[in-house]
Amino acid sequence: MDVQALVEPDRVHGSLYTDPAVFAAELERIWYRDWVFVAHDSELSEPGDYVTRTVGRQPVIVTRSEDGAIHVLLNRCSHRANLLCQAEKGSAHAFRCPYHGWTFTNTGELVGVPFPQGYGDLPPRRELALARAPRVDSHRGFVFASLAADGPTLKEHLGVAAEAFDRLADLSPAGEIELTAGWLRHRVAANWKMAVENQVDGYHPRFVHESLFSAADYQIRELCSGNAASLVRDLGGGHTELDFRPEYRAVGEPFVWFGRATEAKFPNYVAAMRARYGDERAGQLLRDGPPHVMVFPNLFLAEMNRRALRQTEGAMGPAGLLIPDDCEMMERNQVGLAAQRPEWLVLRRGMRREYTDADGALASNVTDETSQRGIWRQYRRVMAA
Amino acid sequence: MTVANEYATVRIEIDRQGNGDRLRITDLRTGRSTSLDALELQALALATHRDLVPLLDPARTLWREAD
Numbered sequence: 439m440d441v442q443a444l445v446e447p448d449r450v451h452g453s454l455y456t457d458p459a460v461f462a463a464e465l466e467r468i469w470y471r472d473w474v475f476v477a478h479d480s481e482l483s484e485p486g487d488y489v490t491r492t493v494g495r496q497p498v499i500v501t502r503s504e505d506g507a508i509h510v511l512l513n514r515c516s517h518r519a520n521l522l523c524q525a526e527k528g529s530a531h532a533f534r535c536p537y538h539g540w541t542f543t544n545t546g547e548l549v550g551v552p553f554p555q556g557y558g559d560l561p562p563r564r565e566l567a568l569a570r571a572p573r574v575d576s577h578r579g580f581v582f583a584s585l586a587a588d589g590p591t592l593k594e595h596l597g598v599a600a601e602a603f604d605r606l607a608d609l610s611p612a613g614e615i616e617l618t619a620g621w622l623r624h625r626v627a628a629n630w631k632m633a634v635e636n637q638v639d640g641y642h643p644r645f646v647h648e649s650l651f652s653a654a655d656y657q658i659r660e661l662c663s664g665n666a667a668s669l670v671r672d673l674g675g676g677h678t679e680l681d682f683r684p685e686y687r688a689v690g691e692p693f694v695w696f697g698r699a700t701e702a703k704f705p706n707y708v709a710a711m712r713a714r715y716g717d718e719r720a721g722q723l724l725r726d727g728p729p730h731v732m733v734f735p736n737l738f739l740a741e742m743n744r745r746a747l748r749q750t751e752g753a754m755g756p757a758g759l760l761i762p763d764d765c766e767m768m769e770r771n772q773v774g775l776a777a778q779r780p781e782w783l784v785l786r787r788g789m790r791r792e793y794t795d796a797d798g799a800l801a802s803n804v805t806d807e808t809s810q811r812g813i814w815r816q817y818r819r820v821m822a823a
Numbered sequence: 824m825t826v827a828n829e830y831a832t833v834r835i836e837i838d839r840q841g842n843g844d845r846l847r848i849t850d851l852r853t854g855r856s857t858s859l860d861a862l863e864l865q866a867l868a869l870a871t872h873r874d875l876v877p878l879l880d881p882a883r884t885l886w887r888e889a890d
Contacts, residue, residue: 485872486872504871504872504873523829524829525829528828528829529828530828530829530830531872531875531879532830532876532879533830534830534879534881539881539886540881541879541880541881543873543876543879547876549876549880549881550879550880550882550883551881551882552881552882552885552886553882553886553887553888554882554888555888556888
């Protein structure tokens, strides 16, 4: 399949969102090869903890073994392929298949099978361990897996985007974040790439989210104005960012990103930040705020704290406005794509004004499609590989 | 109290039937139970999870073939 011909510098072909053959190729070349985010360290705080996830369409169990190591096991009994683990999360040092009782440790070893004498001189042994992701690595507590034995390291994969994890985790005086509140899931009848593109689309908020902005005071309304100093950045490797720091830096005070709060509102937090990072770095962190970075292909980094949790409960859930409005747009997008003309989606906004910034990223006005073009450049590269 | 995960559900309680206290563990699926004394519990406390792996072999317990 010649996917490359379907991605041009300023437009992409509609079939990339609709063709099952394209999706099948994406699974092989992106999801089963690249580094994919699977869990956060804090979701597996104790040995024996596990969570179930998917990598592409493959179900996996992410476990923490007794020695503290994290394993990503394929959630398929090595006997006759039953789903070994059904719960979203739990604590278990061993998994027992509900079909025939084959039992495995949380590192994937086969412990035993019921009524083994029936196997005679062919007893199920070590070779029938669970399959596992050959590569697992983490950065600042975010655990990634690759189903390919070879390829770029996680560090190479993240590249410049690794800094966004630092910016997020360093907003905690403990230097790490906790993601233990669980997940709010949306089922969306749209191609996965629409979600990736939308997270770093600074053009839509003033249209799609205007109803939210009219009901509540959301800072993002001004941050995504065509007149704002905010930027969209292509960090390379398909990782992209809505960078609001120029707006915050223009004010030059801490907490502009936090509703323009003052330091006096959080004296203990500010003191703890200064104690850990020193005045200069703490001042920079508190002024710049959290990242707004889409890590290709499946992790969006944004504010993660108690306020974000309350906002998630209010604005992100099915009764809210923010994410449900985005989901509605993605679903309508998918319906619109059923119309086969015009064949191409236009992504040329800002091509004439984007520039390479001091960090080597391609940057432009926050409403520009520099981010989408960056995502598709990476897509074209990995799909051709 | 009851302790459960997706693979088993057991009830644990203090067993005061004997001369000394023990901990009774009852498998709620089969109704079978055992009462463990302090020394046995200490052995469990000092064991690693790896030490317990042989006990998890299904062929050792409910799914054992007749010799």
